[in-house]
Amino acid sequence: MGTRGSKLALAQTGTVADALRATGAEVEIVKVTTPGDQSSAPIPTIGVGVFTSALREALQRNEVDVIVHSYKDLPTAPEPGITLAAVPPREDPRDALVARDGLTLGELLPGSKVGTGSPRRTAQLQALGLGLEIVPIRGNIDTRMRKVSDGELDAVVLARAGLARIGRAEAITETLDPIQMLPAPAQGALAVECRAGDVDLEQLLRSTLDDEGTRAAVTAERSLLAALEAGCSAPVGALAEIVEDLDAEGKVVERISLRGTAAAEGENGAVDMVRAIALADKDQAAQLGKDLAAELLDLGAGALSGPAQ
Ligand SMILES: NCc1[nH]cc(CCC(=O)O)c1CC(=O)O
Numbered sequence: 001m002g003t004r005g006s007k008l009a010l011a012q013t014g015t016v017a018d019a020l021r022a023t024g025a026e027v028e029i030v031k032v033t034t035p036g037d038q039s040s041a042p043i044p045t046i047g048v049g050v051f052t053s054a055l056r057e058a059l060q061r062n063e064v065d066v067i068v069h070s071y072k073d074l075p076t077a078p079e080p081g082i083t084l085a086a087v088p089p090r091e092d093p094r095d096a097l098v099a100r101d102g103l104t105l106g107e108l109l110p111g112s113k114v115g116t117g118s119p120r121r122t123a124q125l126q127a128l129g130l131g132l133e134i135v136p137i138r139g140n141i142d143t144r145m146r147k148v149s150d151g152e153l154d155a156v157v158l159a160r161a162g163l164a165r166i167g168r169a170e171a172i173t174e175t176l177d178p179i180q181m182l183p184a185p186a187q188g189a190l191a192v193e194c195r196a197g198d199v200d201l202e203q204l205l206r207s208t209l210d211d212e213g214t215r216a217a218v219t220a221e222r223s224l225l226a227a228l229e230a231g232c233s234a235p236v237g238a239l240a241e242i243v244e245d246l247d248a249e250g251k252v253v254e255r256i257s258l259r260g261t262a263a264a265e266g267e268n269g270a271v272d273m274v275r276a277i278a279l280a281d282k283d284q285a286a287q288l289g290k291d292l293a294a295e296l297l298d299l300g301a302g303a304l305s306g307p308a309q
Helices: 007-021 053-060 119-127 141-149 160-165 199-209 212-227 282-298
Strands: 066-070 082-086 095-099 113-115 133-135 155-159 190-195 236-246 252-265 271-281
Touching (some): 007 141, 007 160, 007 190, 007 199, 053 190, 095 141, 095 160, 113 141, 119 133, 119 236, 119 271, 141 155, 190 199, 212 236, 212 282, 236 271
Parallel strands (some): 113 133, 113 155
Antiparallel strands (some): 095 155, 236 252
16 A cells, blocks of 8 residues: 555555455555655645655556545546545545634734645635735645744644644644635545556455545535636635435435635735535536536636636
8 A cells, every 4th residue: 555654644544554454454555755745845836746646656557556645635637547446434624723822713813924835725714804914834734833833823724634634633723614714625535546457456445445425525526626627726615515405205315515615806806715505416416516616607716817826
């Protein structure tokens, strides 16, 4: 099983390995270095797939048989020769604030320095109108949090799932409500891949690890992202949830509710975030994402150009 060497990647891969070992399978973990780990340039500059393509190459070269990614780091285009074998149950998808002195977002004074390297988080933080100063940062989770404990920043925004997986959830001072901050498409979910054609392994991975509800939710979110033709660094947020609804006969059925947000040009060229929500049957996840993307485009999403939005 191939993994990046970061604490987060090792924790994620370890969870998947343990689930497989519980079925009696023998698993060996192999570390693969990716250009995303070696460069400290901003992600929007070095491009989508920096964390994932080296792992996929190791898989294609038969150096490893299974790879585990943070699903949100995967490009939206499918990779020939590689199969998404399983999407395990998702962690809490929300973003989290790690602030000094236990502060929440609303308690941060105007001019407070909040660190994030994500255009999506930047745009949504600015849209809150709190007068926060957004400071671009990169590095692993520990490096980012250290900027708060060192006093260089007042707060950082990180994925709750990443903090939970490396055992640092206690540092969270506020879990951000999706009404304020929609997470990245597929945030908190893992993608487990193997070579297409490795059918026995694919079957084992799917039956052991796959979660149908998570798969439907991330399918909707990523279909929205793909339809907006945005990479992982673009300010697109999406969150799908499986909800109970009543059908025409009054019977309880499960549907998918999808919320999305994307950047649009506001007054005087400012970045505005437009938002929309839609509901569909669970087997319509991909179409739901496309429909919501169309609605966001109608509202003005995508009016801005350039790669690093
Ligand atoms: N882009 C980096 C990245 N990729 C996955 C996670 C966290 C885990 C997840 O979202 O599943 C993170 C760190 C973060 O956004 O705080």
